[in-house]
Amino acid sequence: MTGAESLVLAGFDSTMRSFMQARNIPGASLALTRNGKLVLARGYTFSNDSEDLTVEPGSLFRVASLAKPITAVAVLRLVQDGELDLSAKLADLLDLAPPPGRSPDPLLGTITLRHLLQHLGGWDRDLTFDPQFHDSAIAEELGVSLPISKADIATFMTGKLLDHAPGATYAYCNYGYSLLGQVI
Numbered sequence: 001m002t003g004a005e006s007l008v009l010a011g012f013d014s015t016m017r018s019f020m021q022a023r024n025i026p027g028a029s030l031a032l033t034r035n036g037k038l039v040l041a042r043g044y045t046f047s048n049d050s051e052d053l054t055v056e057p058g059s060l061f062r063v064a065s066l067a068k069p070i071t072a073v074a075v076l077r078l079v080q081d082g083e084l085d086l087s088a089k090l091a092d093l094l095d096l097a098p099p100p101g102r103s104p105d106p107l108l109g110t111i112t113l114r115h116l117l118q119h120l121g122g123w124d125r126d127l128t129f130d131p132q133f134h135d136s137a138i139a140e141e142l143g144v145s146l147p148i149s150k151a152d153i154a155t156f157m158t159g160k161l162l163d164h165a166p167g168a169t170y171a172y173c174n175y176g177y178s179l180l181g182q183v184i
Contacts, residue, residue, distance in 0.1 A: 043058075
C-alpha cells in the first residue's frame with residue numbers, strides 16, 4: 001500500500017485488500033473526501049507479478065465503460081441543444097486520416113453518431129481486437145512513443161477495414177465511444 005497511512009481509516013485498507021483479493025484485482029487506488037477535503041489517498045497493489053507497476057495514490061486508470069453513459073448523455077444534450085444531429089456522419093465531424101500508405105474503409109464515411117451510440121459503427125472486438133487496449137502495437141505501427149493519444153488510435157483505426165457494414169451488426173465498441181468523446 002502506498003500513500004499516507006491513517007490509523008483512523010485503516011478499515012478501508014483491509015476492506016480494499018479483501019475486495020481486491022476476492023476478485024483477483026492486481027491494482028487500485030482509493031480517495032476519500034469529507035466536507036470537500038481529501039482525508040485519504042492510497043494506492044493498492046496485490047500481485048505476485050514482478051512486471052506489475054506499484055500503484056500510487058495518483059496513478060491513472062482507464063475509466064472504461066463508466067464513461068459511456070456520461071458520453072451518451074453529453075452527446076444527447078448537444079443534440080437537444082441543436083449542436084449535433086444523430087444522423088451526422090462521423091467523417092464530417094472529425095478529421096479521420098489513415099497512416100501514410102493506408103486508405104480508409106469506404107464505409108467509414110457512412111458511420112453516424114447514432115451508429116456509435118448504439119454500438120453499430122462496424123468495429124467488432126470479437127472478430128479483430130479492441131484498439132483501446134493495444135497501445136504498444138499501435139505505437140510501434142505508427143512509429144510514435146508511448147503513451148499514445150486518442151488521435152493516434154483514430155489514425156491507426158482509420159487505416160483498418162471495418163468488420164461489419166455500419167448499422168448492420170451490434171458489437172460492443174469502446175472505440176466508438178472514444179470517437180464520440182472526440183466529437184464532444
